Amino acid sequence: MECGLLFSGGKDSALAALLLEGFYDVTLVTAHFGVTDDWTHAEAAADALGFGFEERELDAAVASSATDRMHEDGYPRRGIQYAHEAALESVAADYQVIADGTRRDDRVPTVSRAVAQSLEDRHGVDYVAPLSGFGRGAVDRLVESNLVVESGPSEQIPKGDYETELRELIRQRWDVSVVETVFPDHEQTRVVGRS
Amino acid sequence: MECGLLFSGGKDSALAALLLEGFYDVTLVTAHFGVTDDWTHAEAAADALGFGFEERELDAAVASSATDRMHEDGYPRRGIQYAHEAALESVAADYQVIADGTRRDDRVPTVSRAVAQSLEDRHGVDYVAPLSGFGRGAVDRLVESNLVVESGPSEQIPKGDYETELRELIRQRWDVSVVETVFPDHEQTRVVGRS
Numbered sequence: 001m002e003c004g005l006l007f008s009g010g011k012d013s014a015l016a017a018l019l020l021e022g023f024y025d026v027t028l029v030t031a032h033f034g035v036t037d038d039w040t041h042a043e044a045a046a047d048a049l050g051f052g053f054e055e056r057e058l059d060a061a062v063a064s065s066a067t068d069r070m071h072e073d074g075y076p077r078r079g080i081q082y083a084h085e086a087a088l089e090s091v092a093a094d095y096q097v098i099a100d101g102t103r104r105d106d107r108v109p110t111v112s113r114a115v116a117q118s119l120e121d122r123h124g125v126d127y128v129a130p131l132s133g134f135g136r137g138a139v140d141r142l143v144e145s146n147l148v149v150e151s152g153p154s155e156q157i158p159k160g161d162y163e164t165e166l167r168e169l170i171r172q173r174w175d176v177s178v179v180e181t182v183f184p185d186h187e188q189t190r191v192v193g194r195s
Numbered sequence: 196m197e198c199g200l201l202f203s204g205g206k207d208s209a210l211a212a213l214l215l216e217g218f219y220d221v222t223l224v225t226a227h228f229g230v231t232d233d234w235t236h237a238e239a240a241a242d243a244l245g246f247g248f249e250e251r252e253l254d255a256a257v258a259s260s261a262t263d264r265m266h267e268d269g270y271p272r273r274g275i276q277y278a279h280e281a282a283l284e285s286v287a288a289d290y291q292v293i294a295d296g297t298r299r300d301d302r303v304p305t306v307s308r309a310v311a312q313s314l315e316d317r318h319g320v321d322y323v324a325p326l327s328g329f330g331r332g333a334v335d336r337l338v339e340s341n342l343v344v345e346s347g348p349s350e351q352i353p354k355g356d357y358e359t360e361l362r363e364l365i366r367q368r369w370d371v372s373v374v375e376t377v378f379p380d381h382e383q384t385r386v387v388g389r390s
Contacts, residue, residue, distance in 0.1 A: 116330065128328055128333050134324075135321065
């Protein structure tokens with residue numbers, strides 16, 4: 001079965017892909033808003049892992065709503081959640097199985113059982129989250145033994161998906177100080193291969 | 196890393212093992228109370244799948260408390276949950292990683308994030324539930340394409356783990372009518388190989 005897995009180029013979604021590759025025909029799908037070319041970082045990571053890759057531009061209205069929420073809240077949670085769900089909806093239109101790299105201990109994005117069931121029922125797909133039964137420690141140890149990653153602050157190791165673009169959009173719409181308020185220093189990872 | 200995965204001989208725990216085998220050195224562990232030899236069904240399933248196997252007898256007090264709860268409630272939920280947590284505690288003493296086959300849509304047993312974190316902190320292990328991000332439909336489709344299973348009512352296809360023994364203990368302590376009240380007709384599966 002064809003599985004479209006939302007891919008940021010980071011360690012969680014890469015590990016999710018490794019868990020699923022023996023069971024589905026996995027394509028790594030990077031959602032973006034056409035604002036920057038940061039999705040090419042995700043494409044390079046997908047190539048390094050040996051997976052098929054697709055980039056997909058989401059509607060500009062999604063970016064606008066997501067950044068509105070972030071600006072209003074002063075933190076990224078609702079906006080990221082909104083963009084993530086929009087990305088899942090988009091991928092669900094074209095794959096039999098949709099997946100992401102959400103972990104047990106993630107605070108955002110999260111996909112509740114109700115949201116998962118709704119996606120499945122409305123689109124006739126299976127939604128699978130292979131890392132949702134793995135905590136942070138287990139993920140870190142599996143990453144250590146299966147992937148080669150670079151890590152650093154978000155400015156130096158931009159994520160390949162919509163998160164980097166949402167930062168850029170906030171800078172354009174408001175100010176860099178809003179970016180710094182919404183996204184305090186955050187360590188990112190980028191996958192460069194299998195170990 | 197050595198992973199002890201609680202194994203009933205049924206499809207869910209078998210599929211969980213297949214998901215983990217590329218990442219851990221997986222041993223299938225069947226917990227029982229020494230009441231019947233039904234654990235040998237789980238051993239046969241483990242052999243058919245090519246995994247190492249361990250049977251482990253839990254304390255009789257666990258069976259006693261679990262059946263007390265089932266008799267009191269008239270349904271199995273609290274008793275199964277109690278036995279499952281006792282089995283996880285036992286396995287956590289001897290493996291670096293402990294696992295089970297709980298699914299996203301399971302009503303029982305469930306392992307909440309808090310229980311998972313507590314197991315991990317107290318025993319210094321990782322607890323992983325590889326199917327907890329998969330719904331019933333996804334599990335069924337993966338079982339169909341990866342495993343050969345027999346299915347039928349519980350009396351004909353006894354589970355290899357403690358559940359069959361709890362039924363037998365309830366029959367011994369009370370009456371077969373209590374068994375029928377607590378466990379209404381339930382379809383079980385037994386894995387006979389890989390497809």
